[in-house]
Amino acid sequence: xxxxxxxxxxxxxxxxxxxxxxxxxxxxxxxxxxxxxxxxxxxxxxxxxxxxxxxxxxxxxxxxxxxxxxxxxxxxxxxxxxxxxxxxxxxxxxxxxxxxxxxxxxxxxxxxxxxxxxxxxxxxxxxxxxxxxxxxxxxxxxxxxxxxxxxxxxxxxxxxxxxxxxxxxxxxxxxxxxxxxxxxxxxxxxxxxxxxxxxxxxxxxxxxxxxxxxxxxxxxxxxxxxxxxxxx
Numbered sequence: 429x430x431x432x433x434x435x436x437x438x439x440x441x442x443x444x445x446x447x448x449x450x451x452x453x454x455x456x457x458x459x460x461x462x463x464x465x466x467x468x469x470x471x472x473x474x475x476x477x478x479x480x481x482x483x484x485x486x487x488x489x490x491x492x493x494x495x496x497x498x499x500x501x502x503x504x505x506x507x508x509x510x511x512x513x514x515x516x517x518x519x520x521x522x523x524x525x526x527x528x529x530x531x532x533x534x535x536x537x538x539x540x541x542x543x544x545x546x547x548x549x550x551x552x553x554x555x556x557x558x559x560x561x562x563x564x565x566x567x568x569x570x571x572x573x574x575x576x577x578x579x580x581x582x583x584x585x586x587x588x589x590x591x592x593x594x595x596x597x598x599x600x601x602x603x604x605x606x607x608x609x610x611x612x613x614x615x616x617x618x619x620x621x622x623x624x625x626x627x628x629x630x631x632x633x634x635x636x637x638x639x640x641x642x643x644x645x646x647x648x649x650x651x652x653x654x655x656x657x658x659x660x
Contacts, residue, residue, distance in 0.1 A: 436535045443528040445476045445493065454534075482598040485563040489522075492608055496524045498638060501615030505608055506537075508566040508578070512549040515540040546593055547582055555592035564604040575601045609645050616642040 437454040439447055450471060471479075480486045492503050505520040517540075521533040546552045560569040561578075568581035616638050623635060 436533055438531070438533050440525075441476055441530040441532070445530070447471050447474055447476060448529070482563065484599045488563075488600045488605065488608070492522055492612065493530055495612040495615055495641070496522055496530065497528055498634075499612075499615035499619040500524050501611075501618055503608055503611045503615065505564060505604070507564040507604075509534070510545075510548055510566060510578070512544050512546070513542060515542050542579075545578075545582055546591055547578075549593055552591070552593040555594050557592075557594040558597055559594045560597045560599050562601040562604055563598040564600055567601055567603075569599070569601075575603070606649060609649055613642055613645050613649075616645075 436451075437457055438449075438451040439454055440449045442448050477486055477490075480489070492505070495501075496503055502521060502523045505522065507518055507520055509516045509518050517537045519535050519537060521531075521535060523531045523533075525531050559581075561567070562569075562575060565575075566578045567575040568578060570576050570581060620635065620638055620642070
């Protein structure tokens with residue numbers, strides 16, 4: 429099977445989020461998608477965060493990792509990993525393993541061919557235009573319309589009609605944040621419920637910290653919901 433259509437790509441992080449192993453399919457995927465420099469020698473021992481330059485995406489996953497480690501409950505993040513001529517719908521399974529490490533599995537849900545999109549073509553001539561894209565779902569922010577699907581946004585006048593690739597600033601949209609936040613809350617709830625009868629003076633601080641995190645996450649969901657409601 430062609431590496432771009434392989435069903436899953438695995439990699440593992442140590443407690444400091446350094447990459448300690450990658451699967452053969454992960455390496456094949458990198459080579460076939462123009463990142464041949466990402467071989468085993470170049471990534472092993474390196475911090476995952478050195479490959480994620482934008483702060484919003486890095487903070488998004490740092491928060492997820494912290495919750496997964498604290499609760500031992502997996503979080504699954506749906507995401508797009510498109511090429512210029514292929515739509516890839518994927519999910520990232522984030523799990524905790526012994527020793528506070530993290531196991532990550534990127535699973536291909538489906539792939540669809542599409543017409544070439546300059547927007548995602550790293551070999552296209554760059555332009556001076558700058559757009560904001562969600563690093564998960566690849567929606568593009570168009571004010572005042574909000575986040576538009578990549579397919580709809582790509583056809584907007586002035587975005588890609590010049591044949592040049594705009595500069596991309598990555599964010600994480602409210603919808604993708606909410607998907608992860610609800611899973612984090614569910615994991616915290618399960619952890620707190622399981623330990624409710626075993627809270628002691630030794631572990632009460634951790635229990636309180638999780639309870640506060642749950643409250644903050646629930647509040648963030650409410651705030652995003654309020655902002656999405658139309659004004660009367």
